[in-house]
Amino acid sequence: MTTTMALDLDSAEKILAAQPFATLVGTRITAFGDGAATLVIPLRHELTQQFGYVHGGVLAYAADNALTFAAGTVLGANVLTGGVTITYLRPAAGERLRVEAAVTGATRRQAVAHCEIYAESSGREPVLCAVAQGTTRLAEADLTGSGT
Numbered sequence: 765m766t767t768t769m770a771l772d773l774d775s776a777e778k779i780l781a782a783q784p785f786a787t788l789v790g791t792r793i794t795a796f797g798d799g800a801a802t803l804v805i806p807l808r809h810e811l812t813q814q815f816g817y818v819h820g821g822v823l824a825y826a827a828d829n830a831l832t833f834a835a836g837t838v839l840g841a842n843v844l845t846g847g848v849t850i851t852y853l854r855p856a857a858g859e860r861l862r863v864e865a866a867v868t869g870a871t872r873r874q875a876v877a878h879c880e881i882y883a884e885s886s887g888r889e890p891v892l893c894a895v896a897q898g899t900t901r902l903a904e905a906d907l908t909g910s911g912t
Contacts, residue, residue, distance in 0.1 A: 771836055773797065779833075779841060786829065789822065793833065799867035799877075801833035806860050807883075818856035818883070818893075824848065827879045827896035830865035835875035835900030838867055842906055846874065846899035856893040858885035874901045 771779075776796040780786050780803075789811065795802035805811075805826055813819045828848050836843055865879040876899050882890040 771796070771841055775841070776801070776833060776836070779836075780829075783829075785825070789825065791826070791829065796833060797837055799834060799837050799870075801830055801837065801865050803830045803833070803863040804860055805863070807858060812857075815855070816857065818861065820852060823852065823856060823861070823881055823894050824850050824896075826861055826863045826881055827865075827894065828898065830863040830879050831877040831896065831898035832900050834865035834867050834877045834879075835870070835898075838870045838875055839873075839900065839902055842903050843900045844903050846901045848896055848898035850894055850896040852894050854891065854893050856881070856883040856891070858883040858888070858891070860884050862890065868897075872902075874899060 773796045776793050780793050790806050792804045794804050811818055811822045827850050828845055832845050862882045862884055865877050867875050867877045869876045879896040880892060881894040883893045884890045
C-alpha cells in the first residue's frame with residue numbers, strides 16, 4: 765500500500781530539483797496548488813532544432829512534467845505519467861516557455877489534466893504554441909522514499 769504525501773510549492777520545487785533532466789533544461793516551478801501547476805523554462809540555443817525553434821521534445825517534456833505536477837496537487841507525490849497527447853499549434857521561439865496545467869477530473873488513483881504552452885518574450889504578447897492532455901496515476905510502489 766502506498767501513502768499520499770501532501771505537497772506544497774516548496775516540496776514541489778524540491779521534487780523538480782531532484783530531476784536531472786529538469787535541471788539540465790533549466791525548468792522552474794512558479795505556481796503549484798489547487799489542481800494546477802505552472803512551469804517556466806528559459807530558452808537557449810541548445811533547446812532548439814535546425815530551424816531555430818524550440819525542439820518538439822522540449823515541448824513534450826514540458827507538457828508531461830506540468831501535467832504530472834498539476835495531478836500531484838490532488839494525488840500526492842507518488843505519481844507517474846500514464847499517457848500524454850500533445851498538439852503543436854505553431855513554432856515556439858522567444859525568451860521562455862510558460863507551461864500551465866490544470867486537473868480537469870480526478871479519482872482517488874488517477875487524474876486527467878489539460879496543459880497550454882506559451883512562448884514568451886518581453887514586450888510581446890504570449891504565443892500559444894502547443895496544447896496537451898495527460899493522465900497521471902498513483903504508482904503501485906512507493907516512489908517517494910517515505911515508506912509505506
